Amino acid sequence: MKPDAAQEPPQKSPLILVAAAVEPEARPDVADALEARAWVCRALERAGWAAEAWDITPSLLASPEGVSGHLEKKRASCVFNLFEGFGNDSGAEHRFRSLLEKAGTPCTGNSAAVLETCLCKDAVSSLLRGKGIPVPEGKTLLPGDSLSLLNDLPLPLFLKPLREDGSVGIDGNSLVTDRDDLPLRVGEKLKFFPGGIRAEEFLPGMEYSVSCIGNGPYIVPAVSVIDYGKWNAGRPFLDYGSKWDPDSPLYSLTPEPAEGTLKERAVQLASEAGKTLGCRGYFRTDLREKDGTLYVIDINPNPDMGSGGGFLRQCREGGMEKEDVAARIVKLAIENGRGGKEQW
Template identity: 25%
Template structure:
């Protein structure tokens, strides 16, 4: 049987480069070498080679996070080259990366979100004005980043001021939203036209972390994940329905993972990841495994979905 010529794209120059490289290595190890002729590319150094090789490629796996990989730019390039890839296209990727637009679309879809304000650095309200509108503690985030990069929880005006400065390191546009203390869950969705909601994963950051921060996501022992989540059947159904609705609202394709907070029976949608973390122990593969798809089988499924015609 002829092997499929597969581009494995990982690395890039975003703030999440190291996570992408780690994920790419684990994906490479898990892929069936009898089925795939795997060619590896790092957009930081290999874009020209990717363009040159594109006529020979059957499909691409984008294992990228953050700007230049998850925001629609690489997807647009592959569209121009005629190389199919897993996951969302240009529009869905761009919407998922922009927390301001995604929050607007969640609300249009009838989903509950945390109250928030958005502003550019040059027109930022004072910390006092922000606190008066949202109260403290509040969560500060760059509008265009993932993996909780640049995200802080501000409990005082001084912390709010410092949090804004930290967020500005990653984006000129920032959001500040009310802090919701609740159960953190994430819901995966798999499919193109026939969508499947994966079992929910409950995230329990250790006491050292106030939320599922970058370190809590990637440092060993910094958080505990429980799948399926410890929610009653009705709340589970509503969280899975919210993940499906978020996936559709952002025009996602192939797969996505939506983070949510549950408080007093109410589901608050936070954000949607259009390229979820893809190490064997990442949240999306964990949920797929509970559903019966081990890591190599999940990768096969994503490639199959990439080749499916719209």
């Protein structure tokens, strides 16, 4: 006889592991992922999933068996990936994702290959330029390289680490307006970032930011713009402090919703850049303007999901609540894991 429905055991909710870095002395940009993890867990549980925090520590990542063993034990339906590497090891981001891919567990966001490519600024520049997408003129410098490599680049120049994200290494010494300052500025940057730096033509116009969601084609909740001419903040670019230090004069700067033809062009370029790099799930594209032309300056394939971050702000401006954003991202990951194809 069939038991009464009220006596049947309840169905278990699919488990989502929410991964984020945990280390003893985390930089603010790394620690911010823990705040994001808290709201993501709550959002997923409200959407009907079981959500469980997963601490990714340096010792765990050093043991691939530990990662695969945890996945096998938990049998999660998906990993919500908020792991952006460690303070002294940005490359850990794509290595962790690679372990998830080897285990066959669906994972939110971009693949290990995309994460690794986007971490290297000259690789991104080369790929985009090859598809006709405007990028700033630039050169890569490694320790021991001659500064004569920069002779063909127009001033001012902007210096940034070759393999970092989250505005790490961007500060008041990043903008160079006098060639006589190059030996000191370049030397300082290479001292802290021996893996290389990227020197690019600085674009003086407005800065646009485009958040994209989807496996292709992408939806764009909103586009933001910063007109530095309206702000008396001392420098015409966002540095590390502007995002992570409340005492920074740029910390209170709030981008405005973009409008007009440049907004539409920003959306077009962001979509083309994402398609070129193979982005899936979600990502953010930053662009700057010069003489009416937009140039892609950065692709963030694993953007900050903190409540105060630009990605969620644009989602809110587009009418998307963060709970809906989290659920959509998980569904995209599961679709991707099942072999979902782009519909370009």
